[in-house]
Amino acid sequence: MTGMIRPSLCLLALVLAQPLAAQEQSDSACDSGTILALKGLQLLDQRLNAIGQRLVTGNAPYCTDTAAQAGVLLHDIEQYPDQAVARFALGFDGRIAVMAVAPDSPAAAAGLLPGDDLLAIDGQRVEDIPANGPAIAKEPEAYRRIAAVNSQLDRALGQGQTTLDIMRGGERMQLVIDAPPACASRFQITASEDRGASADGKIVSVTSAMAEYFLSDDEFAAVVAHELAHNLLEHRDRLDAQDVNRGFFGQFGKSAGRIRSTEIEADRLSVWLMANAGYDPQAAIRFWTRYGQEHGKGILSASTHYRWKKRVELFEEEMAKMAAMEAVDGKYPPPLLTAE
CATH class of the missing domain: 2.30.42.10 (PDZ domain)
Known part of the structure; x- marks a missing residue:
């Protein structure tokens, strides 16, 4: 902590x-x-x-x-x-x-x-x-x-x-x-009344208010896996190299598009990470559906993130890929980590 x-x-x-x-x-x-x-x-x-x-x-x-x-x-x-x-x-x-x-x-x-x-x-x-x-x-x-x-x-x-x-x-x-x-990453709870999670390239942070919102460890893992995906895919370094604005103006233009592409990748990779760790990838759908229906405004409506229904579609697409794949030693090689 x-x-x-x-x-x-x-x-x-x-x-x-x-x-x-x-x-x-x-x-x-x-x-x-x-x-x-x-x-x-x-x-x-x-x-x-x-x-x-x-x-x-x-x-x-x-x-x-x-x-x-x-x-x-x-x-x-x-x-x-x-x-x-x-x-x-x-x-x-x-x-x-x-x-x-x-x-x-x-x-x-x-x-x-x-x-x-x-x-x-x-x-x-x-x-x-x-x-x-x-x-x-x-x-x-x-x-x-x-x-x-x-x-x-x-x-x-x-x-x-x-x-x-x-x-x-x-x-x-x-x-x-x-x-x-x-995989190299740390994890920490930050005391806050705001619901949120983030990744800085080395550490995954989840606010206490967000952690208390989860109904199960599988839901908790869905959000942690998304943030871990950012770290594993080195998204912060990529965005820094592209001079992406993460402030207010990052919600517009090229910066918004570049941030959104990393969010899409993190969503896609997250369910593979969950499955390989023994968590139920369906929990990502359950969590984001519930969260989106209850808190559909704010970050879920930002131009840098897909709305919850589109995110659910991404999860379903990736789980279909897993279902069509034969596991290797009980694991599913994530395309975003294994692509040459």
């Missing part, structure tokens, strides 16, 4: 206007609300982490850009505005801890558990990992340490078996992870 929790609704003006007893009662209510919000976000992160891990491992044979994928999601106590409440709600003892472990992942096989505190990677203490460099410097200050730790873990896993020193219930132990390569 890399998104920050939104500030509590307990406003300073209300605190100043209340007597001490009322302030204490309000503080308690605020803490309880924050705890529930943190626990809720953790559950969403765990779901997304599990879905993302299945998608990247299930489609590993078709990805040219790969990275060792352990199925573990880390977070840093510095990410949270109220660290005392975060420690209580999420089980922090140290600074870096495990937020989520995907089922049947290398991290799960090694015995890693949510709430474990990460102390060292191959003998290097997390506090000694340099939190600098051009890529790290672009991160907000509160995220530089976790970005550095993630980078170090990725490097270690890419070299083979990796030993993690962890603390669990006051007991220090070592666990060994051996993570095979899979």
Whole structure:
């Protein structure tokens, strides 16, 4: 998880206007609300982490850009505005801890558990990992340490078996992870009241409001697979090379057409990614039909995206191609990833 929790609704003006007893009662209510919000976000992160891990491992044979994928999601106590409440709600003892472990992942096989505190990677203490460099410097200050730790873990896993020193219930132990390569992408929940999802070339982000809207993991996977498709097809790099305007004027002219072409490709590829990960591609039709009927305006009406009925037609076309194809080792080679 890399998104920050939104500030509590307990406003300073209300605190100043209340007597001490009322302030204490309000503080308690605020803490309880924050705890529930943190626990809720953790559950969403765990779901997304599990879905993302299945998608990247299930489609590993078709990805040219790969990275060792352990199925573990880390977070840093510095990410949270109220660290005392975060420690209580999420089980922090140290600074870096495990937020989520995907089922049947290398991290799960090694015995890693949510709430474990990460102390060292191959003998290097997390506090000694340099939190600098051009890529790290672009991160907000509160995220530089976790970005550095993630980078170090990725490097270690890419070299083979990796030993993690962890603390669990006051007991220090070592666990060994051996993570095979899979499609390269990270996944994160961002705390927001707006429904949305995005991909920046390396990370798939889904807002908490969107994640709470899904009726099943298959629906969740439909949206994550669409955003993952953007990353796998390097759409951001393509659009940057074409000098596409992603702002207001990106809704018009050549920029709109170029963005729309990437959205079409992501829709087409998404159902193949779902099928190879063991998700029901029909869920893409169910989700976008429901979402389109309930929220047909806004982005679904933008010139950069097909309206929901046309998107459903694309899904049906791709699923027909899969139905006419013989699976290879139980997988369906996605044309957009395997075309020469």
